[in-house]
Amino acid sequence: MEDLLERMLAVDQQGEAIVKEAEAKAVQIREESSAALAKANADTSAKLAAECQVLEAEAVGAAEKQRKDSLESAVRALAPRCVSFARELETHRDKLLKELLAL
Secondary structure, X not given: OHHHHHHHHHHHHHHHHHHHHHHHHHHHHHHHHXXXXXXXXXXXXXXXXXXXXXXXXXXXXXXXXXXXXXXXHHHHXXXXXXXXXXXXXXXXXXXXXXXXXXX
């Protein structure tokens, strides 16, 4: 009977050792997985940031080109009006100078 109790105690101790070993292995696996996940997250964030910079540069480049094109178009459209305004102003030049000098 005593022999049976000793064997049961030994089996219980072996079971406890196996459980502790399994718990330690689970903690190790969790820590390794967390580290791998953190590294993957950092890598993905870096790639995303680089892609965002590329997209931003493309968007800014397109906006700058559109601004430049719009400005050139506006200058071309205003050139005839500027000439017309200058001619109209020239017809009133003497009158405007007299009024300004009279002040």
